[in-house]
Amino acid sequence: MRTAVVVGAGMAGLAAAGALARDGWRVTLLERGERVAAPPTALVLWPNGRRALESLDPDGGWCGIAAPLPDGGVRRPDGQWLVAPHTRPGAGHAPAVVHLEDLYDALVAGLGDGVEIRTGVQVSTVRARRAARPAVGDGRVVFEADLIVAADGIDSPVRRVLAPEAVAVGSGFAAWQAVVPGYRAPALPEDQAAGGETLGAGYRFVSMPLGERAAGRGGVYWVATAAGAPRPESPATQLSLLRRWFAEWHAPVGELLAATRPEDLVPQEVRELRPLPRAYGFRCGSGGVVLLGDAAHAMPHHLGQGACLAFEDVATLRSLVASVEPGPALCQAVEAYDRARRPRTASVVRQSRRMSAVVQARGRLALRARDAALGSLRPRILGHAHGLAADWHPPE
Structure with a gap:
């Protein structure tokens, strides 16, 4: 039986645990909180995020919980248009908004019987030696598996051990x-x-x-x-x-x-993480450790791509490990995940930082320049970002 430990029961962790379990893995899901709970907010699902979720669980009912998001345009505080609204592209390319309570309910329902949930577990130790199976522990219990999936957020203790160069900064x-x-x-x-x-x-x-x-x-x-x-x-x-x-x-x-x-x-x-981790996959023992979601690429949220990239991570990982067995094949899959995800996420992070600079413009001259250029700048930045979102499809 192939085994996996998923650290973190947020959106990415729930999606990863459910996907692996549906492919026959025995999964232990570790959550530091006392229960798995959704923040009382919402999330924009861009086309890449929607496609990733649908590929992970075609029967998840994602269309039923998401509402189409119309384009409301961009205004100045006095109501003057900077960018007038326009018609969204067709349904396959349009974003949607979903309440996180609904999304968490769907992800938890998709876990099935192949996932053991352990709450109140704060990971404090990480073992990722070449010759030993990867493992994490909380000082009392050690959780060993063929594959460790670190979906434990921007303050990931797993990343701090494996990629200490990536630091969370304001x-x-x-x-x-x-x-x-x-x-x-x-x-x-x-x-x-x-x-x-x-x-x-x-x-x-x-x-x-x-x-x-x-x-x-x-x-x-x-x-x-x-x-x-x-x-x-x-x-x-x-x-x-x-x-x-x-x-x-x-x-x-x-x-x-x-x-x-x-x-x-x-x-x-x-x-955000500066710099990004040097790697997202670390082979060891019969498999290895992978980073996904904010543990791998936390970024400014002005393009709304953080969660969507996390679902891309999960879909990519699932495609690579769905049918492989522990040993050399799984080790190679861990390395392939790293090669597939780092260029993709680096590109989106660059676009997010560019938009962050636009949004944070202050001072009379900077604001005038921003407002004058926004009509062309926003479509150019968001057009490229939209292309990054619209053009991504789950791996076969």
């Missing part, structure tokens, strides 16, 4: 997310209901409708960012600050913030 801004449930969401005119993006001097606000069925209550998902360090205050105080910072912005920014409660707010320090 991206220069803080973010806040929230979902305003449907029964509390403000009634919006048709021209505002599609959501959209607004750029100010170091500030950004994005909103998007979730569809009527999201998490059983519909609603609107919004994300706000501001240049600078994360705030230390309570959620209630931070929400008051957001309302003050965005007070003069066009509708529906103020209306959405007014409908948000402190318990809805999810503050986040936006960090």
Whole structure:
């Protein structure tokens, strides 16, 4: 029996554990928290992410939980258009938005009986010697397997051992997310209901409708960012600050913030890995260790590709290890995963950092230059990023 240990029960870890189990692996899923739980926010699934999920579990019902995401365009805080809305491409290339509660429910349902979930396990030791099977441990128990999958986030203890050169650093801004449930969401005119993006001097606000069925209550998902360090205050105080910072912005920014409660707010320090790890696959023993998701390529979130790349990672790994046996073949698959993923993720990370520089523009001259160029710059950057998303297909 082929064995795998997946470290981290976030989206990437759940997807990896379920995919391996469906291919006949015996999987142990380790989660440091006391339970597997979804953050109370949402996620944009670009075409690459949707294709990856569908390839991992064709019966996962992904279309049923995701709502099409219309293009709401880009405005200035006073409501003036910087980039007018346009019609999205066809369904195969259009993004969709999904509430994370719905996504986690689908991923957990896909685990089946081949996955043992162990919660309250904080990995602190990693064994990745050439001659021994890979293993991780928490100081009490050692979990040994043919394949270790590190899906344990930007602060991955597995990556710190295997790729210590990759350090998590601040991206220069803080973010806040929230979902305003449907029964509390403000009634919006048709021209505002599609959501959209607004750029100010170091500030950004994005909103998007979730569809009527999201998490059983519909609603609107919004994300706000501001240049600078994360705030230390309570959620209630931070929400008051957001309302003050965005007070003069066009509708529906103020209306959405007014409908948000402190318990809805999810503050986040936006960090990234600099540099990226030197490798994503490390062969040892009968197989090896692989890094995926934020453990491998955490980046600024301005292109919304972090989770989608994680699902790509899982789909690529699954295609390489689905039918191989422990030993030389699995070791070669681990190395092939590294070769397949590093160029791809490096390209997307570069595009994310370029967009981050655009979003964080501050000062009168910088803003004028950004706004004047945005009509051509945004389609060029996002067009290339969209190409990266639209052109990716799961490996055979």
